[in-house]
Amino acid sequence: MESIGRKPLVERTSIIGVGLMGGSIGMALRSRGVSRYVSGYDSPAALADAISVGAIDPGAGAKTSLREIAEGADVILLAVPIHAMRQVLEELAPHVEPHTIITDIGSIKSSIVKWGEAAIGDAFIAGHPMAGSEKTGVLNARADLFEGAAWAFITPEEPGEYSPLLRARHETLCKIVTAIGARPVLTTAAHHDRAAALVSHLPHLISYAYNETIETDPEVSLAHQLAAGSYRDLTRVAASDPVLWRDVFLENREWLLYALARYRQKAAEIEAAIVAGDPDELLKRIRSAGIL
């Protein structure tokens, strides 16, 4: 609808890996006319599903090799599992054309920036949309997944490395994600990985640990009967893809362990106030921990 009469921002976008995330990006780009053509590279079954939900162009949008998907692309978007990222980057590299911008959507950035720069060079701009779902697969993709979500793009550690060409590439990517409703946030890989450990990776670890606490308790049956909002909040993301989160936990290990240690300390402080049993002290503790 929104595309009528508006010139697309780019001619050709290629999405490698058309699952929940890649598929949602394709649907968002196509429904808003942001890219004239949207192609996908994945298994034949995933490509068929992607066409059926409108995530890639019917017919010519389905690509069966990295050479084909790279051909003529203005932007290539890697939406593959983190553990596959390095290999895909290396295999893609020989086919990348000089004008193409390559980006990704991996949840951790320091490792991926290293792999991307080694394989592709300056044309690789790492990114991370802060949106997702505990569901997987292109059949769960949604064109509005990025509405209001932050979308991080990684900048060089040193301002001196920030060339006009790099700036132009950032601008193109920022325009594209803005057009699908996201809010671009420019930051370095280290800052990203620390902040993402806090607001995304730690909550997933907590949710997994919390869910297992309930499921292994002798009182699990009554617990399920009595479960309400706070239980649902705490367990939702424990249904997330285990392989994805295994990869994230390992690749962002240092910041995640840092965040976990700080969190454990905060929980221990509240626990100590409960054990001490001083009502005024505990109230002060909860007030300082809570949202006022």
Add this chain to the structure above:
Amino acid sequence: MESIGRKPLVERTSIIGVGLMGGSIGMALRSRGVSRYVSGYDSPAALADAISVGAIDPGAGAKTSLREIAEGADVILLAVPIHAMRQVLEELAPHVEPHTIITDIGSIKSSIVKWGEAAIGDAFIAGHPMAGSEKTGVLNARADLFEGAAWAFITPEEPGEYSPLLRARHETLCKIVTAIGARPVLTTAAHHDRAAALVSHLPHLISYAYNETIETDPEVSLAHQLAAGSYRDLTRVAASDPVLWRDVFLENREWLLYALARYRQKAAEIEAAIVAGDPDELLKRIRSAGIL
């Protein structure tokens, strides 16, 4: 609407404490015609608000003493803070009529059962609706707050203590909460307190500790910019009433510390697998912790 042509289940329900919870119960009872009359006892300002949102009957529904609120009541519902519960029970006791059932909505049950039995005797049936909100006050009350929610009623520890009169009182209360959309669950105080520690009290402690971890981190600003669904899930209940949760944490201290210790152990096991850095082992660990 549903009340048209249907005989009310009870004549007179009296709600002591017309805040978010007491007010929501009043709205639910009145909008569904479950009780012919619904009265409230609270501060004059809260009673005026309660009338304005339809939580109690206009005019005669506003009671200004415990004697008045007890007079002719079929059911008295205590929706006061846990730290005020014991005193209200003791002050209410002299005014309770022989046919009246007294119940409460406190989040912990062992202590309240003791206080209620000491002050009121058999006519006190402790209860706990597993619904709530991080918002407070009767102006945030909702008639549909209990739709689909569990509502625990406490049974004696020993089956021998279960008299026909007690059974009849339980039945009345179960019918009332069913009529406002809730799902009655009968259990003992000890089982309730253990299960509630797991599915409600522990999530609140986790949320407070997690929120403080973010707010005190040097990266808090970028963390807020990148925050998405899992962050919102983990922090929502950290906006809950600190006094309420101080009371819950103290009164259910033993089960909460038990639940926290088990949870800490589960988190430590995931942490150990991350530190070990074995991808297969960590994947197995996350799979067993997650929701499949």
